[in-house]
Amino acid sequence: MKPRARRGGGRPTIADVARLAGVGAITVSRALREPERVSESLRQQIQQAVEELGYVPDPNARALASARAEVFGVLVPSLTNNVFAEVVRGIYDSLSDSSFRVQLGNTHYSGLEEERLLQVFLSQRPAALIVSGIDQTATARKLLETAGCPVVQIMETGPEPIDMMVGFSHFEGGRTAVNHMIEVGYRKIGFLGARMDPRSQRRLAGYRAAMETAGLFDPRLVTTTPVPSSVTLGRDLFRDALAKMPSLDGVFCNNDDIALGVLFECHRASIAVPQTIGIAGFNDLDMMQVAFPSVTSIRTPRYEIGHRAVAMARAEIDGARPENRVVDLGFELKRRESTDRPKN
């Protein structure tokens, strides 16, 4: 029977390389994946044939034959939020020295969307999965538990990892920022929050804990909205908060975008920062230290989280079962001018 014309458009296959190098196909496969299992001389012959033909292995065929794709599935709630962009950058950078690909999914902060994407990702049998947060739905959790590959939950840490975790405590972050504001003398400290995803909720809880401990908590100080965060929204939230409680003397913002909106509004309304109003943000974007006045914020290890998540997953793939399944990378309070209140 006449062989069918090559479907693949004439790209060289492993068989072509094998023929040119005068070895069996399987030996080429091994030379490429486990060079130490092939003798020096053959390895060189094969390497030369690969280069001569410009052979690049087909990842699809590889995945099909080995029942495992060299893919890291990554689920984040947003692609444009700078925080997750940094995490994703850390992931990509940490994988650039390997042949792993990244399969990125945007859950839009939706648990259902996360389930759906998980299902899609799983159909590829990924080498590892990285998911954001620790509040997966029960269905998603079950899918992850039976995924048969390393799973890393990122951004937060918690008591019951599906497999591994890398993050920090948003609760402590919020509490630390607010404690600092209380210490330097602010009393009527408002909380401004947008989106209010689980991590925002925990920052709010940290705020509340700090305020209650100091006997300063008042529910009217809290202003939140489910609307996605933006600088514009920061301004609007601040206006609302001030209308509700004109005696406000500080704000802890859910994130830096909101803090920036507050800062701009203070400029516009000629409200002195830090004298009349103190401002603290969360994440410590580059611009916070350049702003005028510079803005106090909680520095979070975004890039490092992506990097570490990949490192842990790769260790597991390589058979070294990491001892620490849950890694807390911490955060750092950056005290700046926006809360530099002259003690009175």
Next chain:
Amino acid sequence: MKPRARRGGGRPTIADVARLAGVGAITVSRALREPERVSESLRQQIQQAVEELGYVPDPNARALASARAEVFGVLVPSLTNNVFAEVVRGIYDSLSDSSFRVQLGNTHYSGLEEERLLQVFLSQRPAALIVSGIDQTATARKLLETAGCPVVQIMETGPEPIDMMVGFSHFEGGRTAVNHMIEVGYRKIGFLGARMDPRSQRRLAGYRAAMETAGLFDPRLVTTTPVPSSVTLGRDLFRDALAKMPSLDGVFCNNDDIALGVLFECHRASIAVPQTIGIAGFNDLDMMQVAFPSVTSIRTPRYEIGHRAVAMARAEIDGARPENRVVDLGFELKRRESTDRPKN
């Protein structure tokens, strides 16, 4: 011969579905990909079997058998730059109703890295490729020309598309912004630029054209650096520019990050904006309209570029050869307070 134990971990295959539905495997395949070619009754039986088993097709097997992966390869120079994050979001959103996956690559503004990633992407036989800019290396261009799939160059337009293009003129954007500043009375307008990738270069060219036409060009007005852009860098560049040319009365910034750095530095140094210094940025990030004073900028259609690129590629995949191979989505000058100079 005894069949080998299932490698794939027992997930249902198309054969399982076919058996349950009492049809041939190929019919299941068709029912899933081209439902109109299968009779109504069988389609329902098959659909039911699929749901009962929780069958999800294996994309790797699909890609191998059809010599074409349902993947859009996307190459961008940066993942954290908000501009590209928006483009990528547009791409993801436009593909979310399909079974296409996205394969994202970060070129780090390097032509060589772009070539390398292209090689990797091509090994998967993607359904389409989206690449940033129009300044590919000769090697990359050749790879793209022979890719055998739709190719869309984004962000810019130019005279010689590899296949299709979606973008706008950075030259005209720069010229428009600077013309506006000249019109309202600024004379010693500096150019502040970071990174200086090809698009930045063209904005600079637009700046220069506007300045020369008005007889205002002076090379000492131009301050650039190859360093990546940031708000901090904007401040530094502005300080340099001012040191070099204290009589500066305006700046056109390569992008909004830099403009924001300038704005903050003006606050800090008590330089009146727009009276003493006028500021214009590029891209029109959300925060520019909230800043105090609000900052004039060139609004660029980032999300729309991603959306349109996907639409054009999909049209081509579906066999409808789009008439317009090069689409200019334009830009819009947003006049704001930072250049609202009182006419004198």
Next chain:
DNA sequence: GCTGATTTTGGTAGCGCTACCATTCGAATT
């Protein structure tokens, strides 16, 4: 009712690679 055209369905043979097992061969052991 018959013929030819047009669906609709199924069988077979791969896609390019690797798991599994078999074979070869030289070195070490007895």
Next chain:
DNA sequence: AATTCGAATGGTAGCGCTACCAAAATCAGC
């Protein structure tokens, strides 16, 4: 010298799916 062993290499049989072709079923026209 015979036996054992491990390392190096190769052959075979799929992985799960679809392209291609063939067969069966349906339809239209006379």
